[in-house]
Amino acid sequence: MPKDIERELDAIFSHHDARVVQARRETAGKGAAEEQFALAAAACLTGVITPALEQMVAALQQRGVAARVLAEEAGVRIDIPVSRHARLGLGHGGYPYLRARSDRQTRRMHFERNTSDARGRSAIGDYAVDEVDADLVNALVVDLVRVLYGPF
Numbered sequence: 001m002p003k004d005i006e007r008e009l010d011a012i013f014s015h016h017d018a019r020v021v022q023a024r025r026e027t028a029g030k031g032a033a034e035e036q037f038a039l040a041a042a043a044c045l046t047g048v049i050t051p052a053l054e055q056m057v058a059a060l061q062q063r064g065v066a067a068r069v070l071a072e073e074a075g076v077r078i079d080i081p082v083s084r085h086a087r088l089g090l091g092h093g094g095y096p097y098l099r100a101r102s103d104r105q106t107r108r109m110h111f112e113r114n115t116s117d118a119r120g121r122s123a124i125g126d127y128a129v130d131e132v133d134a135d136l137v138n139a140l141v142v143d144l145v146r147v148l149y150g151p152f
Contacts, residue, residue: 033107034104034107037102037104037107037129038102038104040129041102041109041129042102044102044109044129044132045075045076045100045102048132048133048134048137049076049100049109049132049137050069050071050076051134052134052137052138052141053069053076053077053078053098053100053137053141054069055134055138056078056137056138056141056142057069057078060080060145065080065081065149066081067079067080067081072099072101074101074102075099075100075101075102075110076099076100076101077097077098077099077100078097078098078141079096079097080096080097080098080141080144080145080148081096082096082148082149096113096114096115096144096148097113097114098111098112098113098140098141098144099111099112099113099121100132100137103126106126107128108126108127108128108129109126109127109128109129109131109132110123110125110126111123111124111125111126111127111140112124113140113144115144115147115148124140125140
């Protein structure tokens with residue numbers, strides 16, 4: 001094979017090889033960023049959100065509400081029942097709720113709630129992991145309680 005063809009092929013493939021190396025670095029970087037988010041989100045769920053929800057459950061239970069915290073696959077939620085039987089302390093009811101979960105695609109903590117006994121939910125906010133603290137979680141729960149039990 002002539003030398004000029006060899007040089008041209010080498011030039012083409014050196015550029016191609018550089019793109020492959022760059023793509024692998026980017027993929028590795030994305031994987032590391034996803035792993036960092038997963039670790040930070042898990043720490044936020046277990047170290048910030050769950051304890052804040054458990055505090056709110058205790059406060060609600062002192063007021064006769066059979067609230068409870070439920071761990072889910074990718075998050076945690078607080079159930080705050082409003083049925084007549086649940087208000088009398090005869091069960092949990094299951095709905096309504098406030099749910100917090102990590103969203104790997106957006107790399108944010110997603111909060112949603114349901115304010116009725118029927119199925120359905122609405123998003124109420126997406127926050128960066130470092131924006132989520134006990135005060136935020138408590139405010140979201142209090143807002144839900146206000147909707148459920150407050151004056152009409």
